[in-house]
Amino acid sequence: FTLVARDIISEPVSHILIYPNPFDPRKEEVTVEYVLTKDVEVKIYILTVSGGLVKKFTFPKGIQGKSKGSPEGELNSFTWNGKNEKGDEVSTGMYICKLVFDDKIEYRYIAVVKK
Numbered sequence: 001f002t003l004v005a006r007d008i009i010s011e012p013v014s015h016i017l018i019y020p021n022p023f024d025p026r027k028e029e030v031t032v033e034y035v036l037t038k039d040v041e042v043k044i045y046i047l048t049v050s051g052g053l054v055k056k057f058t059f060p061k062g063i064q065g066k067s068k069g070s071p072e073g074e075l076n077s078f079t080w081n082g083k084n085e086k087g088d089e090v091s092t093g094m095y096i097c098k099l100v101f102d103d104k105i106e107y108r109y110i111a112v113v114k115k
Contacts, residue, residue: 012040013101022111025082025089030110033077036069045098054084
């Protein structure tokens, strides 16, 4: 008989990766990648360290490359250009990336540097 081992992911999201981090918004965008095991609504909030909203992204369930999942896990991503809701470039510093996948919430840091 043959035994096949495989990771079983019970959470709707896994493998969150942010790169490049830190990033310089004058030269590049930052990419946030994540693996989804089911279709979920995805909301991303870029926040100041004091909790102020800088930028918000919303992707309804099932959008290929943004909020689409599969039982084996499907890679999704989005990019942020370092600009706020008004279109102004943010200042150098640390920002919080709040990722909401239906009712699952994850937090990551994004550093902005201007070289």
